[in-house]
Amino acid sequence: MTEAIIAGLFGIAIAFITALLTTLGTIGVTILALWPKLKADLQKEYKNRANEYKWDIYINFVKLIGEIIYSEKDVSLSDMARIHEVTGTLLLIGSDEVVNTYQELRNFMTRLENRDPVSDEDLKMIQEKISLVVNAMRQDLGYEFEIDYEGMLRKALPIAELTVKVVASMA
Numbered sequence: 075m076t077e078a079i080i081a082g083l084f085g086i087a088i089a090f091i092t093a094l095l096t097t098l099g100t101i102g103v104t105i106l107a108l109w110p111k112l113k114a115d116l117q118k119e120y121k122n123r124a125n126e127y128k129w130d131i132y133i134n135f136v137k138l139i140g141e142i143i144y145s146e147k148d149v150s151l152s153d154m155a156r157i158h159e160v161t162g163t164l165l166l167i168g169s170d171e172v173v174n175t176y177q178e179l180r181n182f183m184t185r186l187e188n189r190d191p192v193s194d195e196d197l198k199m200i201q202e203k204i205s206l207v208v209n210a211m212r213q214d215l216g217y218e219f220e221i222d223y224e225g226m227l228r229k230a231l232p233i234a235e236l237t238v239k240v241v242a243s244m245a
Contacts, residue, residue: 124167125215131163132211139204169214172207179203 138156164176182203186196209220 128167128211128215131160131167132208132215135160135164135211136208169210171210172214175203175206175210179207 138160142157161176161180165173168176179200182199186200205221212220
């Protein structure tokens with residue numbers, strides 16, 4: 075009788091282990107089958123969140139440039155702090171193209187820093203470089219249509235409004 079009980083318990087243990095291994099195997103195969111979709115969904119969610127953050131950063135950049143250009147006063151220390159904050163964030167979150175075009179803008183403005191007065195040709199080049207940054211931002215956010223600087227900036231940032239303040243504030 076003891077042998078029958080042991081054999082019965084052994085049979086139950088074998089059945090339990092078999093069921094457990096089958097269940098774990100099924101879960102494993104299901105996870106492996108679903109993993110590519112789960113990974114793709116996670117990447118899509120990450121990209122959406124990153125784009126929301128980029129959107130905010132890029133909007134802040136455009137607003138800051140507009141505020142500086144249209145400001146009637148000299149660039150303040152708080153403006154300079156905002157420029158540095160935007161620069162750091164752009165370098166961190168922006169695509170390679172955004173970073174490269176922004177760096178080209180900064181380099182150009184640095185070269186103009188000691189030039190007085192800044193020529194109309196230089197101001198036009200500033201407009202063009204700003205539009206390159208904005209278009210790189212648009213492309214980074216998934217937009218395909220590029221806006222030319224004459225269409226975008228002539229209307230929004232007339233050449234007469236671009237002053238030496240821009241050069242001094244961005245350098």
